[in-house]
Amino acid sequence: xxxxxxxxxxxxxxxxxxxxxxxxxxxxxxxxxxxxxxxxxxxxxxxxxxxxxxxxxxxxxxxxxxxxxxxxxxxxxxxxxxxxxxxxxxxxxxxxxxxxxxxxxxxxxxx
Amino acid sequence: xxxxxxxxxxxxxxxxxxxxxxxxxxxxxxxxxxxxxxxxxxxxxxxxxxxxxxxxxxxxxxxxxxxxxxxxxxxxxxxxxxxxxxxxxxxxxxxxxxxxxxxxxxxxxxxxxxxxxxxxxx
Numbered sequence: 001x002x003x004x005x006x007x008x009x010x011x012x013x014x015x016x017x018x019x020x021x022x023x024x025x026x027x028x029x030x031x032x033x034x035x036x037x038x039x040x041x042x043x044x045x046x047x048x049x050x051x052x053x054x055x056x057x058x059x060x061x062x063x064x065x066x067x068x069x070x071x072x073x074x075x076x077x078x079x080x081x082x083x084x085x086x087x088x089x090x091x092x093x094x095x096x097x098x099x100x101x102x103x104x105x106x107x108x109x110x111x
Numbered sequence: 112x113x114x115x116x117x118x119x120x121x122x123x124x125x126x127x128x129x130x131x132x133x134x135x136x137x138x139x140x141x142x143x144x145x146x147x148x149x150x151x152x153x154x155x156x157x158x159x160x161x162x163x164x165x166x167x168x169x170x171x172x173x174x175x176x177x178x179x180x181x182x183x184x185x186x187x188x189x190x191x192x193x194x195x196x197x198x199x200x201x202x203x204x205x206x207x208x209x210x211x212x213x214x215x216x217x218x219x220x221x222x223x224x225x226x227x228x229x230x231x232x233x
Binding site: 046049051089097098 | 143157202204220221222225226
């Protein structure tokens with residue numbers, strides 16, 4: 001089955017700086033890579049996703065890059081704000097079906 | 112659109128009792144729903160895949176007789192934790208898979224998560 005590794009487990013950044021979270025996956029058949037933001041006690045919220053036919057996708061301050069050859073993808077948050085503080089999960093799946101999640105990254109944005 | 116609800120949002124029960132959790136897709140039909148379990152400060156672990164009208168598919172290590180799943184309609188899946196024990200205390204989250212059709216005739220799927228159910232077994 002798919003194995004997704006996520007780093008770092010915790011990340012503290014100064015407000016306004018950038019945050020980068022990296023994930024690797026094992027199954028070369030995976031073709032869908034979403035990123036979720038989860039606040040304490042709440043449901044995961046999809047913030048951005050990328051499919052294997054593109055290498056980069058951007059949505060305002062959030063961007064995701066994908067390297068299928070190396071089997072890794074990354075989340076980039078620019079100009080971080082205190083409300084960006086949360087746990088972020090990467091995931092991978094084949095054909096938008098079962099999601100395999102990374103272990104999560106706790107992001108703290110210091111004001 | 113694409114809202115998923117769960118009920119109850121939290122439940123406390125005695126050891127040995129059974130607890131049923133409902134997952135509903137409110138404004139779309141979901142042929143497939145997924146059940147996850149999340150322990151504190153950990154990731155979401157897929158427990159089972161629930162397909163409407165057929166038996167659920169359980170992940171390795173998940174006891175099907177303990178975690179009963181019923182997907183009786185296109186908008187409702189239920190998870191029953193039978194003979195619950197303190198180690199079953201966790202945050203249970205469902206997701207529903209929605210199909211989106213685009214103008215160029217292509218399509219894609221996206222999962223929408225429920226708000227979760229906090230189960231505490233005393």
